[in-house]
Amino acid sequence: MREVWADVLALYGFKSGEYTIESYGSGLINSTCLVKTGTEVYVLQRINNHIFSNPYLIADNIDKISEHIRKTGADCFFAAPIQTGDGRSVVRVEQGYYRLFPFVKSSHTIDVVQTTRQAYEAARQFGKFTKSLSGIDIHRLNITLPAFHDLSLRYRQFLEALSGGNPDRICAVNALIEELKSYAGIVEEYGKIKDNPDFKLRVTHHDTKISNVLFDEEDNGICVIDLDTVMPGYFISDVGDMMRTYLCPVSEEESAYEKIEVREEFYFAIVQGYESYMKEELTPIEQQYFFYSGKFIIYMQALRFLTDYLNNDVYYGARYPDHNLVRATNQTTLLRRLMEKESVLSGFSAAAV
Numbered sequence: 001m002r003e004v005w006a007d008v009l010a011l012y013g014f015k016s017g018e019y020t021i022e023s024y025g026s027g028l029i030n031s032t033c034l035v036k037t038g039t040e041v042y043v044l045q046r047i048n049n050h051i052f053s054n055p056y057l058i059a060d061n062i063d064k065i066s067e068h069i070r071k072t073g074a075d076c077f078f079a080a081p082i083q084t085g086d087g088r089s090v091v092r093v094e095q096g097y098y099r100l101f102p103f104v105k106s107s108h109t110i111d112v113v114q115t116t117r118q119a120y121e122a123a124r125q126f127g128k129f130t131k132s133l134s135g136i137d138i139h140r141l142n143i144t145l146p147a148f149h150d151l152s153l154r155y156r157q158f159l160e161a162l163s164g165g166n167p168d169r170i171c172a173v174n175a176l177i178e179e180l181k182s183y184a185g186i187v188e189e190y191g192k193i194k195d196n197p198d199f200k201l202r203v204t205h206h207d208t209k210i211s212n213v214l215f216d217e218e219d220n221g222i223c224v225i226d227l228d229t230v231m232p233g234y235f236i237s238d239v240g241d242m243m244r245t246y247l248c249p250v251s252e253e254e255s256a257y258e259k260i261e262v263r264e265e266f267y268f269a270i271v272q273g274y275e276s277y278m279k280e281e282l283t284p285i286e287q288q289y290f291f292y293s294g295k296f297i298i299y300m301q302a303l304r305f306l307t308d309y310l311n312n313d314v315y316y317g318a319r320y321p322d323h324n325l326v327r328a329t330n331q332t333t334l335l336r337r338l339m340e341k342e343s344v345l346s347g348f349s350a351a352a353v
């Protein structure tokens with residue numbers, strides 16, 4: 001693998017022996033490395049083209065976003081990929097697709113939200129991103145992953161795994177399967193959203209987990225990263241994934257499920273941070289679905305992890321045999337914890353403070 005990285009870096013003018021490479025980050029889909037020269041640091045990524053079948057669509061979206069921000073003068077920074085000498089922002093070497101980013105100086109990422117300030121800052125950055133791009137013609141953006149957050153499709157895929165998946169696994173996790181089926185009302189609600197013209201399609205990030213925000217040394221948000229899934233979408237995708245990953249003091253990897261809880265003050269921080277940019281943008285009906293966002297995404301993620309477990313881990317992979325089962329159980333527990341707080345949290349929106 002190291003050989004290939006070297007071939008890729010050569011296209012950007014790097015000479016062997018003048019840099020070091022180390023693996024970096026916690027993403028499940030792409031492989032990421034840090035490249036260090038004596039003076040500079042870069043992020044080199046191999047795009048998983050089993051999942052993103054046309055990586056050029058991602059590069060084209062980033063170009064369009066970049067151009068829009070430049071033209072409108074919006075105060076929205078993001079780290080665009082570096083171009084090769086002949087102007088390419090994605091390169092193909094052997095079977096792989098690669099790209100290189102500058103490492104934003106004095107920035108860091110976090111994996112678990114520890115303070116409400118971090119949650120507020122991250123939510124604010126994602127709100128700012130969508131708001132800054134509100135004038136773009138949404139239909140110009142490519143769909144990099146068709147039906148990515150289509151909950152109806154995810155539910156159908158789950159049902160398909162119940163008939164075509166690993167029979168031993170299906171049998172062993174019957175209780176979890178039944179629990180997830182009992183929450184299918186969340187899918188029906190999504191059906192209503194798709195049919196409602198008051199739900200707007202906007203530039204949506206679709207992966208707003210905390211590790212996709214860069215922070216400075218004082219924990220101010222600098223910008224959002226990982227623009228692979230930026231596509232037209234509903235705000236519930238972005239707000240929901242914030243709830244999924246900021247409300248709980250432990251991550252989706254945690255197997256001590258008793259540690260899973262929903263921290264109310266982090267919910268308020270998400271609302272305030274996101275609405276600091278998006279309050280005027282959201283229609284009254286969308287505002288009413290703020291709490292639903294969390295159920296929507298946490299449920300979808302539980303379904304996706306369990307579906308993958310039943311399909312022998314073909315999508316997410318697994319570092320140990322029951323890895324995706326642990327993740328699915330974790331997310332189902334989080335969903336339960338969130339639903340327990342529905343009456344306390346659902347009335348709260350920045351409009352009400």
Ligand code: GN1
Pocket residue numbers: 026027028029030051207226229252301
């Ligand atoms: C994947 O690769 P990563 O970690 O950025 C997934 C997200 C999930 C996430 C769960 C393209 O994101 O939808 O929320 O794992 N991305 C894709 O950790 O499937």
Ligand code: MG
Pocket residue numbers: 027029207226228
């Ligand atoms: Mg991602």
